[in-house]
Amino acid sequence: MTLRLSTVILPVDRWHEGGRAAWQRAEELGFHAGYTYDHLSWRSFRDDTWFGALPTLTAAATATERLRLGTLVTSPNFRHPVTLAKELISLDDISGGRITLGIGAGGDGFDATALGQERWTPRERADRFAEFVPLLDRLLTEGAVTQHGTFYSADEARNIPGCVQRPRLPFAVAATGPRGLRLAARHGQAWVTTGDPKLYADGTPEQSVAALRGQIDKLGTACAEAGRDVTELDKILLTGFTPEQNTVLRSLDAFVDFAGRHQELGFTEIVIHWPVPDSLFAADEAVFEKIATEAVAQLA
Numbered sequence: 001m002t003l004r005l006s007t008v009i010l011p012v013d014r015w016h017e018g019g020r021a022a023w024q025r026a027e028e029l030g031f032h033a034g035y036t037y038d039h040l041s042w043r044s045f046r047d048d049t050w051f052g053a054l055p056t057l058t059a060a061a062t063a064t065e066r067l068r069l070g071t072l073v074t075s076p077n078f079r080h081p082v083t084l085a086k087e088l089i090s091l092d093d094i095s096g097g098r099i100t101l102g103i104g105a106g107g108d109g110f111d112a113t114a115l116g117q118e119r120w121t122p123r124e125r126a127d128r129f130a131e132f133v134p135l136l137d138r139l140l141t142e143g144a145v146t147q148h149g150t151f152y153s154a155d156e157a158r159n160i161p162g163c164v165q166r167p168r169l170p171f172a173v174a175a176t177g178p179r180g181l182r183l184a185a186r187h188g189q190a191w192v193t194t195g196d197p198k199l200y201a202d203g204t205p206e207q208s209v210a211a212l213r214g215q216i217d218k219l220g221t222a223c224a225e226a227g228r229d230v231t232e233l234d235k236i237l238l239t240g241f242t243p244e245q246n247t248v249l250r251s252l253d254a255f256v257d258f259a260g261r262h263q264e265l266g267f268t269e270i271v272i273h274w275p276v277p278d279s280l281f282a283a284d285e286a287v288f289e290k291i292a293t294e295a296v297a298q299l300a
Contacts, residue, residue: 003259003299004032004269005292008072008238010276011036011051015059019051022274023060026067029292033068034060035102035271040078040111044279054087061095068098072238072271073174073192075106076128078115082157085139089163097164102192102236103136104174105129126179127151133173133183140168172236176215178222185222190234190269194241203243209261212237216266236269237262240281248272249283255291256298263299 007026013019026034038053057069069091074084092099105125106112113119120128131149138145138154140163145154163169170189175181176196184191196203196211203211216235223230239248239258248258249272259270273281275288 001268003263003267003296005259005296006033006035006068006236006269006271007031007274007292008035008037008271009274010042010045010281011053011056012045012049012276014049015051015056019056020059020063023063023067026274027064029289030296031067031292032269033070033100033271034064035070035072035100038071038074038079038102039109040114042111043109046110054091057099058091058094061091061098066098068100069095070100070172071102073102073104073172075104076125076132076151077106077112079132081132081136081139081152082154085136085157085159088140088169089159089161092163092165092169095164097169099165099169100172100190101169102172102174103133104192105180126177130179130183133171133187137168137171137187172234176218178218181219181222182226184219184233185226185228185230188233190236191219192236192238194238197241199243200241200245205242205244205261208242208244209265212262213265234268235266236271237267238271240273245280249275249288249291251287252290252294252298256295259295259299 009022023034036053036056041050053071060069088101108119128151131151135147135152135154139157139159143160145157147154171187172190172192173184173188174192175184176193193215195208199208199211220230244258247254249255262270275281275283275285
């Protein structure tokens, strides 16, 4: 399979002052998909401009024609399956069936408690995620859903006419632990990883590749247990969080080398961050565009 190249555009620009232009340029450059983070704020951008993911994607849907659009990733930290399903069905309709939902258990950053809840432990996040995903799956595929759970409930929740994409829009499940991988195997059309966070600061590229190989092996085991072929799932690597994060976008050759090694592992899609000056994701825009337009052909 030919490797797909996508980008993630952080919602840091006003729509009429660079926001629209970035999404349109992403389509012009030939990216497979344009994603955005579904956070209320994020790390170093906490005290800077940051807009909402779903309104941004709605605007991007009206400003583009071919580019797939999605979240990387949505989480239960401040979403409820019933309201999220209604918004996703609307967004899928507006985009003409171009939406992918990246979804994960969420982290413990400062926006994780923005609704006033106590900080959840990893186990508590996993418990909620295990209930959130199957309910959202039902809400996006059934006309009316009633379900009463420990954390999330729906009472005669109507979702007519459903998604443009049938039976529903695809889920890209972000997971590395056993419970999350089982959810990816059961409900995902794709699987997402950022690598092993323990290796981000002090690991080597070789250690990172070995860790990713181990994650893919575990995904394969989870798929086998669910009666699925692991090759049915796209495998998405969100870059910027591996030991090579400072060099991946330094040159076309550096990116092709990085992407080639991960393509050999079985990744079908690699996502690079749209350059944001004076941030973790700063990059030479000319090099970025060269990668966007030339890398996939070199990797074919």
